[in-house]
Amino acid sequence: MPAVQAEKLLQQLDEVWVSLGKQQEEAGGVLRACAITLIAVVDEAADIGETLADIMHDNPSRAIVIRISDDGRPLSARAFAQCWMPFGRRQQICCEQVEMAASSASFADVPSVLRGLLAPDLPVVLWVRHPDALKLPAMAAVMALAHKVVVEPRGYEDWKWLMDEVARLNRAGIVIADLAWTRITRWRDLTARLFDAPERRAQLAQVDRLVIEHSSPEPGPAVRYMAAWIANSLGRRLDTRFHQAGSTKYWQIQSVVLSGPSVEFALRRTEHQVVQMQAASLESCTLFPQLKEAELLREELAILGPDPVFQKVLAAQ
Amino acid sequence: MENPFEDRLRFERRVPPCAIVIFGANGDLTQRKLIPALYRLAYERRFPPGIAIIGNSRTPMTDDQFREKMREAVQKFLEDSPFDVDLWNDFAKGLFYCSGDIGDPAMYAGLKVRIAQVAEERGTAGNVLFYLSTQPSQYIPVVQNLGAVGLNNSAGWTRIIIEKPFGHDTESSNVLHDAVRQVFRESQVYRIDHYLGKETVQNVLAFRFGNGIFEPLWNRRYVSHVQITAAESIGVGSRGGYYQEAGALRDMIQNHLLQVMATIAMEPPAVFEPDAVRDERAKLLRSIRTLKPEDVATHAVAGQYGAARVGGEDALGFRQEKGVDPESQTNTYAAMTFFVENWRWAGVPFYIRTGKRMPKRVTDIAIQFNDAPHSVFVDAPIMSRSGRGPNLLILRIQPEEGISLRFRSKQPGAGMRLRPVSMDFNYGSSFGERSPSAYETLLLDAMAGDSTLYTRQDMVDASWKAVQPVLDVWSETKHHFPNYDAGSWGPQASEEMLQRRGHTWRVP
Ligand SMILES: NC(=O)c1ccc[n+]([C@@H]2O[C@H](COP(=O)([O-])OP(=O)(O)OC[C@H]3O[C@@H](n4cnc5c(N)ncnc54)[C@H](OP(=O)(O)O)[C@@H]3O)[C@@H](O)[C@H]2O)c1
Numbered sequence: 001m002p003a004v005q006a007e008k009l010l011q012q013l014d015e016v017w018v019s020l021g022k023q024q025e026e027a028g029g030v031l032r033a034c035a036i037t038l039i040a041v042v043d044e045a046a047d048i049g050e051t052l053a054d055i056m057h058d059n060p061s062r063a064i065v066i067r068i069s070d071d072g073r074p075l076s077a078r079a080f081a082q083c084w085m086p087f088g089r090r091q092q093i094c095c096e097q098v099e100m101a102a103s104s105a106s107f108a109d110v111p112s113v114l115r116g117l118l119a120p121d122l123p124v125v126l127w128v129r130h131p132d133a134l135k136l137p138a139m140a141a142v143m144a145l146a147h148k149v150v151v152e153p154r155g156y157e158d159w160k161w162l163m164d165e166v167a168r169l170n171r172a173g174i175v176i177a178d179l180a181w182t183r184i185t186r187w188r189d190l191t192a193r194l195f196d197a198p199e200r201r202a203q204l205a206q207v208d209r210l211v212i213e214h215s216s217p218e219p220g221p222a223v224r225y226m227a228a229w230i231a232n233s234l235g236r237r238l239d240t241r242f243h244q245a246g247s248t249k250y251w252q253i254q255s256v257v258l259s260g261p262s263v264e265f266a267l268r269r270t271e272h273q274v275v276q277m278q279a280a281s282l283e284s285c286t287l288f289p290q291l292k293e294a295e296l297l298r299e300e301l302a303i304l305g306p307d308p309v310f311q312k313v314l315a316a317q
Numbered sequence: 318m319e320n321p322f323e324d325r326l327r328f329e330r331r332v333p334p335c336a337i338v339i340f341g342a343n344g345d346l347t348q349r350k351l352i353p354a355l356y357r358l359a360y361e362r363r364f365p366p367g368i369a370i371i372g373n374s375r376t377p378m379t380d381d382q383f384r385e386k387m388r389e390a391v392q393k394f395l396e397d398s399p400f401d402v403d404l405w406n407d408f409a410k411g412l413f414y415c416s417g418d419i420g421d422p423a424m425y426a427g428l429k430v431r432i433a434q435v436a437e438e439r440g441t442a443g444n445v446l447f448y449l450s451t452q453p454s455q456y457i458p459v460v461q462n463l464g465a466v467g468l469n470n471s472a473g474w475t476r477i478i479i480e481k482p483f484g485h486d487t488e489s490s491n492v493l494h495d496a497v498r499q500v501f502r503e504s505q506v507y508r509i510d511h512y513l514g515k516e517t518v519q520n521v522l523a524f525r526f527g528n529g530i531f532e533p534l535w536n537r538r539y540v541s542h543v544q545i546t547a548a549e550s551i552g553v554g555s556r557g558g559y560y561q562e563a564g565a566l567r568d569m570i571q572n573h574l575l576q577v578m579a580t581i582a583m584e585p586p587a588v589f590e591p592d593a594v595r596d597e598r599a600k601l602l603r604s605i606r607t608l609k610p611e612d613v614a615t616h617a618v619a620g621q622y623g624a625a626r627v628g629g630e631d632a633l634g635f636r637q638e639k640g641v642d643p644e645s646q647t648n649t650y651a652a653m654t655f656f657v658e659n660w661r662w663a664g665v666p667f668y669i670r671t672g673k674r675m676p677k678r679v680t681d682i683a684i685q686f687n688d689a690p691h692s693v694f695v696d697a698p699i700m701s702r703s704g705r706g707p708n709l710l711i712l713r714i715q716p717e718e719g720i721s722l723r724f725r726s727k728q729p730g731a732g733m734r735l736r737p738v739s740m741d742f743n744y745g746s747s748f749g750e751r752s753p754s755a756y757e758t759l760l761l762d763a764m765a766g767d768s769t770l771y772t773r774q775d776m777v778d779a780s781w782k783a784v785q786p787v788l789d790v791w792s793e794t795k796h797h798f799p800n801y802d803a804g805s806w807g808p809q810a811s812e813e814m815l816q817r818r819g820h821t822w823r824v825p
Contacts, residue, residue: 189362193365196320196334197367197442198442202318233322234321274403277366282366282440285407286362286404287360299327309326
């Protein structure tokens, strides 16, 4: 008899619901909501409580959090519920959560338990926040359960390997998302906006140079994706330069400048989380508030199918 | 050439730059709804650079004074998003003001020059969106004057948004339409019905046509009747004067609630495109049975609230409200029974009610399905008010948007006792993202040239025709008002209207 059984966990979840329902009977009970199964693979000490709670608001999920440690511990698991009271309502909304702890070795036991734990008939998203886990042999079996895999390269030293791995998984037909790509959506969106006006679009043919400034010693994945996307969209290579400008805890794009002999189109981060858009007489600013992890995930959870633009960028790597 | 950087999957739909000209810029609607919605769209990065807003009203103001006034309005009325000074300063650069009386033809020559200057300065490519946020009596002169100086056409597109009411009866609606038609093509005219901009009303379409399981039940075979309720807990407040002329039937049923009914009952369009959707809505409205004068008494109920104690306080009756005639015959409550004459709905009553000073603010649509054809639980006590099974599907529009299914279930324990239970889906909690306000959605749609959520003249006309017999009979009737207490669910006669068909109003 395996130590961790999906059926037992499901039973525990049911018990949680019954007791929550009893506690909240006066207030109209609790609402059990579930739209997806979200599997999060994180390192042992990761603090993702707030992110999960945030996502639950628009994507009520059965969250399965798998914490990976380096010790040789056997697989263990427990089930509980996360509840919150939406503003102005009497009824609590609760989502169920299963928390598992595994070591690199006992991770091999995870796929068989997961198979019984997925919420029936609903999409499954695998969020790999601890990219080393992608190197575990059992990961392929976990990925096979998911409709979409989301990876997080932020703070990961071996990000070059990870970028290659993402491209490889894409080639293997897995629906893959990279939060570094998600982080540049608004930069891309502003770039597109620059060229909404037909007269500026007409000048695009003159553009032959791209300069991206970033705040890390090396141009990270976001910078590379941005450059690849611009080249892909234009259908030609530009003279491309990356420069470091300032330094922040995590890499960040500071500016994107497209230019040619007599044209310049620029997006520049100024202070106050403001990005300035400049081109000839045009000058306009946009807010780029700090993005939370939950907001990035929310964007990915809203797209459960393939992302053709990103796939093209990956294919060109 | 298309924008090579477009990514429809990730980017929000963008609109082309344009000049928005607001008539009545010093008014309540502009400050409370329009400018906050426009600022919010800028905040959400939904606007192109170069958008310009030109306000007009009589009060003399400089551009800067107008900007200051609008800043105060945004700070006061902006809901659930922060006010950012940098963004506001950028947004305010696109705000301009042009004072003058809209009855004065000379004003339009000045306005035309101003629009051209702004177009040059901001790069709006000649696109102009006029917004009539003035009193309805001024719609016709504005439109005529715009036509006289050639502002009905420009180098880009020209569109005009008209606020309800579109006339006060069939005839005046046609007069307005004729005047508008002389100057603008129908495709340029955007008649706003902010109800259609509400997320849940749009969701009705997603619910009906995005799922295969409900549509087969959506007809006379399975639906017993439909109840549409739009209740407000407040009275008329400071709008007494305006309301007195309109009344509940005109203010709510003729426009908003008939549009909601059309959305519920229309046939599926072949494609989700503006004219296909509007064609189906219009067809449905045209299939509403026109009442004969002698049927009005049994198919329509008028009400007016009287003074009562509500929640430990004395609430005024309508006739005691400020600006209201003490003998007023205005209906603050109206309920009607409609029938749709087509194969899908023949014989199914659509009950619509709306009122002020009801016990709570709620708008919902209830689809009452037929009872099981044969009850196998003959002896089982049924714990519900009507003694019938609930078999109800409820689409809630406000305050909490969502969908509930009410059905019978066995009460746990020995014996077969049935009780109604509810299965709820809340948009708010399932998709916690902030929904855009109706005005944000609609303004953006007009800029993008998407008229799906706007009403067309044939729809306006059909819905006036549906209520005209009642307006005619009521205008000749001396009502015994007040006939319901403030804080109650309306007059007894309304209950009786349903009882004649063996139905009762739900308590929403
Ligand atoms: N308020 C709402 O929440 C609401 C909701 C739904 C629909 N509506 C509709 O929206 C429209 C506007 O409503 P509202 O409440 O904003 O009206 P309002 O407060 O009366 O505003 C109209 C503004 O127009 C200006 N004005 C009046 N006569 C003028 C003239 N001859 N020339 C130039 N400007 C003139 C006035 O400013 P000056 O004194 O500076 O000229 C006034 O502030 C109406 O059709 C109403 O039925 C309103």
